[in-house]
Amino acid sequence: xxxxxxxxQIKKKKTFLCVGLxxxxxxxxxxxxxxxxxxxxxNKAIIDATKEHCVAYKPNIAFYEMLGARxxxxxxxxxxxxxxxxxxxxxxxxxxxxxxxxYYANTFFDTFQxxxxxxxxxxxxxxxxxxxxHKDKWAIVLVLTSNKGADDxxxxxxxNGQLLFEKVLSTSKEWGNETNTMYVVGATRPALLAKIRKIxxxxxxxxxxxxxxxxxxxxxxxxGMNDNVGLLVNSSRGIIYAGNGLDFAEKAKxxxxxxxxxxxxxxx
Numbered sequence: 513x514x515x516x517x518x519x520x521q522i523k524k525k526k527t528f529l530c531v532g533l534x535x536x537x538x539x540x541x542x543x544x545x546x547x548x549x550x551x552x553x554x555n556k557a558i559i560d561a562t563k564e565h566c567v568a569y570k571p572n573i574a575f576y577e578m579l580g581a582r583x584x585x586x587x588x589x590x591x592x593x594x595x596x597x598x599x600x601x602x603x604x605x606x607x608x609x610x611x612x613x614x615y616y617a618n619t620f621f622d623t624f625q626x627x628x629x630x631x632x633x634x635x636x637x638x639x640x641x642x643x644x645x646h647k648d649k650w651a652i653v654l655v656l657t658s659n660k661g662a663d664d665x666x667x668x669x670x671x672n673g674q675l676l677f678e679k680v681l682s683t684s685k686e687w688g689n690e691t692n693t694m695y696v697v698g699a700t701r702p703a704l705l706a707k708i709r710k711i712x713x714x715x716x717x718x719x720x721x722x723x724x725x726x727x728x729x730x731x732x733x734x735x736g737m738n739d740n741v742g743l744l745v746n747s748s749r750g751i752i753y754a755g756n757g758l759d760f761a762e763k764a765k766x767x768x769x770x771x772x773x774x775x776x777x778x779x780x
Contacts, residue, residue: 513648518599521597525772527565527775530718530747531566531568531746531768532603532751533590533752534575535555535752540760541756552590554752555590556590559594565765565772568600568601570600570601570718571591571603572603573587573604587624591626600625601629605654613641616642617642627648627650634680637684644693649692650693651688651693653696655696655697656695656708657696658699658700681712682711685715695718697717699720715742717744729771730778732745745775754766
């Protein structure tokens, strides 16, 4: 999916919600465990229930690869089931160099046909640029995350006064452009979004941390929205585990609809 197609879907549906498919066998409804592929059956139901309220889906690859071959099979079926109108994100957080990055890119873009993949930039340009060689595909670069450990490196001040995440941002934006590069920015640090927008005014930001992690959607929009919205706000646990009974999909739909309504209001 290219930049204009993504912007068009957001403006048409009046939502910039991304649903995270962090599908855990220990948390999905018990009745699904009796099916041939519980992971896919859960994802299928969640996608059917939420697709009118979101524009993107983000499977967290760790939840699939831990299951070995059957997990990769569930992932393949999931990505094939996601509608082509929705942006797909492989939340893999890969970060390596040379041919390794190239093969990671080929894995998620060619084999699994994802639109994008999250990548770690701390080994430099050759850990990101192989992903930018694929037409209409995106690298989503980790910049300012919502976890406590982000303080260990991302918020460290350099000798020139810049914070490390600002250096990563200003350097990596030269590797690609707003049509093939996004940035991960945690919702729990909304005050820094305004600084980020000054460095990358036109890029999309993937924003986790709204909902279960306590981030404020209103503050994210205030500090991070641009003329093309420029945001994909992710909610995982808050939507997909809104219920764990026979009506889990209906509960997920209700939560996604609630967020959709709030987003539509903030966009108006």
